[in-house]
Amino acid sequence: MAALVQMVRQGKALYVGISSYGPDRTREAERVLRAEGIPLLIHQPSYSMLNRWIEDGLLDTLEELGAGCIAFSPLAQGLLTSKYLNGVPDGARAARGGSFDTKLLSDANIERVRGLNAIASDRGQTLAQMAIAWTLRDSRVTSALVGARNVAQLDDSLGALVNLEFNAEELRKIDGYATEGGVDLWRAQSKAA
Known part of the structure; x- marks a missing residue:
């Protein structure tokens, strides 16, 4: 935290944000920053239908502290x-290796994704659109970060904004598939110092 405080004081940054801290470390970071007269503006955790760890206290903590939440990886990479849905296409991140762990493509995860895809279709959305809309359904989530390799992907992501509302039945069905899928590559938390 000392480095972030110094950056603000030197005019190199206007605001401070953190990423991937759990509730306790978030509180500690906010306490340290507040003691220095610098507000904690934003927290950037990974969050998706298959990676719901922030629902276990972090969202409540951010609301209590008045900090925003900008979720990254709402499409679970x-x-x-x-x-x-039908295997790993040539040129896909999973085919190249790297940061995408092919264990994420387990039969159980693919079945979850297929179930979610059917719900999205019933809503008149692509799976990506529904996943982004779902991430934004909680008012404590300020924004969602999406990556797009081309204009078509960007347009598809922006299409999520057309239908951000979910009824109780849709959420119940989604919860039947949207369970922890072992896709949190960033679970290790940073230390507040």
């Missing part, structure tokens, strides 16, 4: 798109 592409898993919550139609890309992997």
Whole structure:
């Protein structure tokens, strides 16, 4: 935290944000910053239908502290798109290795994704659109970060904004599939110092 405080004092940053801290470390970071007269503006955790760890206290903590939440990886690195419904296409991140762990493409996860895709279709959305809308359904989530390799992906992501509302039945069905899928690559928390 000392480095972030110094950056603000030197005019190199206007605001301070953190990423991937759990509730306790978030409180500690906010306490340290507040003691220095600097507000904690934003927290950037990973969050998706298959990675729901922030629902276990972090969202409540951010609301209490008055900090925003900008969720990254709402598409679970592409898993919550139609890309992997029928296997791994050539050129896909999973085919290249790297940061995408092919264990995420387990039969159980693919079945979850197929179930979610059917719900999205019933809503008149692509799976990606529904996944983004679902991420934004909680008013404590300020924004969602999406990555797009091309204009078509960007347009599809923006299409989520057309239908952000979910009824109770849709949420119940989604919860039947949207369970922890082992896709949190960033679970290790940073230390507040």
